[in-house]
Amino acid sequence: MTTTLTSDRPPLRALITKIGLDGHDRGSRIVAAYLRDAGMEVIYTPPWQEISSVVALAMQEDVDLIGVSSLATDHLIIPDLMTALIEQNLQHVAVFVGGIIPDQERPLLESAGVKAIFGPGSQKEDIVACAQRLAQESQDAKFGALSGVAV
Amino acid sequence: MNHKTDLLDGLIDRLRAGDTAALARAISLVDGNQQIGQVLHRRLRRDTGAANVIGITGPPGVGKSTLINSLLTKLRDRGDRVAVIAVDPSSPISGGAVLGDRTRMGHHTDDDGVFIRSISARGHLGGLSTSILQIVDLVDAAGWPIVILETVGAGQSETEIAEIADINVVLNAPGLGDDVQAIKAGILEIADVLVVNKADMPLAEATERQLKSMLKLRSFDQQQVPVLKTIANSTKGIDELLSATQEVAQQKFRDDKAQRRLFRSRRQVAQAAAEAQRRQILYREDPQLTQLIQQVAEGQIGVTEAVEQILTGNEGAKGSV
Numbered sequence: 312m313t314t315t316l317t318s319d320r321p322p323l324r325a326l327i328t329k330i331g332l333d334g335h336d337r338g339s340r341i342v343a344a345y346l347r348d349a350g351m352e353v354i355y356t357p358p359w360q361e362i363s364s365v366v367a368l369a370m371q372e373d374v375d376l377i378g379v380s381s382l383a384t385d386h387l388i389i390p391d392l393m394t395a396l397i398e399q400n401l402q403h404v405a406v407f408v409g410g411i412i413p414d415q416e417r418p419l420l421e422s423a424g425v426k427a428i429f430g431p432g433s434q435k436e437d438i439v440a441c442a443q444r445l446a447q448e449s450q451d452a453k454f455g456a457l458s459g460v461a462v
Numbered sequence: 463m464n465h466k467t468d469l470l471d472g473l474i475d476r477l478r479a480g481d482t483a484a485l486a487r488a489i490s491l492v493d494g495n496q497q498i499g500q501v502l503h504r505r506l507r508r509d510t511g512a513a514n515v516i517g518i519t520g521p522p523g524v525g526k527s528t529l530i531n532s533l534l535t536k537l538r539d540r541g542d543r544v545a546v547i548a549v550d551p552s553s554p555i556s557g558g559a560v561l562g563d564r565t566r567m568g569h570h571t572d573d574d575g576v577f578i579r580s581i582s583a584r585g586h587l588g589g590l591s592t593s594i595l596q597i598v599d600l601v602d603a604a605g606w607p608i609v610i611l612e613t614v615g616a617g618q619s620e621t622e623i624a625e626i627a628d629i630n631v632v633l634n635a636p637g638l639g640d641d642v643q644a645i646k647a648g649i650l651e652i653a654d655v656l657v658v659n660k661a662d663m664p665l666a667e668a669t670e671r672q673l674k675s676m677l678k679l680r681s682f683d684q685q686q687v688p689v690l691k692t693i694a695n696s697t698k699g700i701d702e703l704l705s706a707t708q709e710v711a712q713q714k715f716r717d718d719k720a721q722r723r724l725f726r727s728r729r730q731v732a733q734a735a736a737e738a739q740r741r742q743i744l745y746r747e748d749p750q751l752t753q754l755i756q757q758v759a760e761g762q763i764g765v766t767e768a769v770e771q772i773l774t775g776n777e778g779a780k781g782s783v
Contacts, residue, residue: 348553353561355565371578371579372579
């Protein structure tokens with residue numbers, strides 16, 4: 312399950328962040344630590360990020376996955392984040408969401424392209440497995456396009 | 463020629479033209495140890511040598527990221543474009559890492575004139591990562607005139623940054639140790655500029671005195687290292703620090719690109735050679751090598767002698783005498 316130091320595969324890179332005005336960052340910190348323990352390189356930001364900053368960060372850090380935590384209705388601007396990512400040609404970056412997302416608002420996120428949503432009571436193993444799968448798909452696409460070019 | 467070659471050519475063209483996404487991807491290819499990363503790096507080599515690389519090192523919590531944030535603000539006010547490469551430690555157990563340096567540079571995320579990339583040390587000792595030299599070259603080739611390189615929190619012996627950065631800034635915090643610490647060999651010796659950060663704290667003057675008296679004990683040509691005081695979360699001392707780094711760069715390279723390329727290339731070859739040899743010796747199944755190691759284990763030859771034999775390709779040639 313974990314990537315070790317001797318692995319030839321490059322570590323998966325994830326951005327764990329919070330957009331909007333909600334400052335409850337315990338969840339995002341815990342998920343950042345989970346992913347670190349699973350061998351991923353995690354770019355962690357404090358809460359209150361602007362969408363434009365998240366996009367710039369995802370581009371500069373060339374991440375495979377973005378995790379957005381929302382506990383106080385900030386998930387409603389996640390579709391704007393998805394649009395901004397597409398505008399900057401970052402549609403290959405997978406996005407997953409954790410926190411308090413009312414059932415009736417899940418389709419809003421899913422139709423915007425969010426790959427997975429984790430609510431209260433989610434298990435560590437499920438979150439980690441999902442993050443690794445999504446990030447791996449994204450990384451395969453990233454490196455696959457250029458692998459095997461003649462030297 | 464084929465589709466993939468076109469992709470690589472396209473990536474290189476975009477990187478040279480200053481495209482951020484292309485630079486970010488190129489760094490991933492090199493840092494991810496992809497073969498294509500090596501091709502990319504070689505093809506961009508002649509585009510390198512223009513950037514001033516400023517290394518910032520010092521113990522954990524001394525204020526490296528915060529100081530870099532202030533440097534960014536000042537350099538941006540002057541209209542200079544700046545790239546930052548921040549190295550954070552990785553877990554020795556899982557290989558994973560939380561890269562948090564840039565949280566202290568958050569104000570600059572949205573600015574087109576600033577590029578920040580977080581790199582994990584991947585278990586490499588010395589405060590940096592193995593691919594760091596090549597990553598610096600890529601950022602240089604992409605046209606960033608100033609590259610700030612932040613090491614992991616370094617203790618006393620993480621002097622490797624001296625082999626990578628053009629200008630080495632070593633940060634100290636007030637009250638960390640006495641004057642015996644200051645005369646020890648190690649990280650203080652590689653400094654081109656010494657900084658006492660958190661200069662508003664009570665013991666700042668004492669630390670400054672210790673550093674200055676340490677310098678007086680050195681040979682004359684090594685005494686000329688400036689000792690500056692900064693308060694990283696204000697602007698105090700930042701102008702002075704920038705002037706000091708510019709002076710050092712002038713003295714060292716006189717803006718000679720070829721000189722810089724030579725300097726970095728030699729270090730890259732040395733580092734890659736060391737790594738290749740290390741892997742060979744650790745993992746190669748070879749009867750001659752095994753025999754040689756056996757001789758070391760039995761005390762028949764010394765370690766230095768064994769290394770000499772390996773480097774000259776004579777392993778096993780000399781039997782036990």
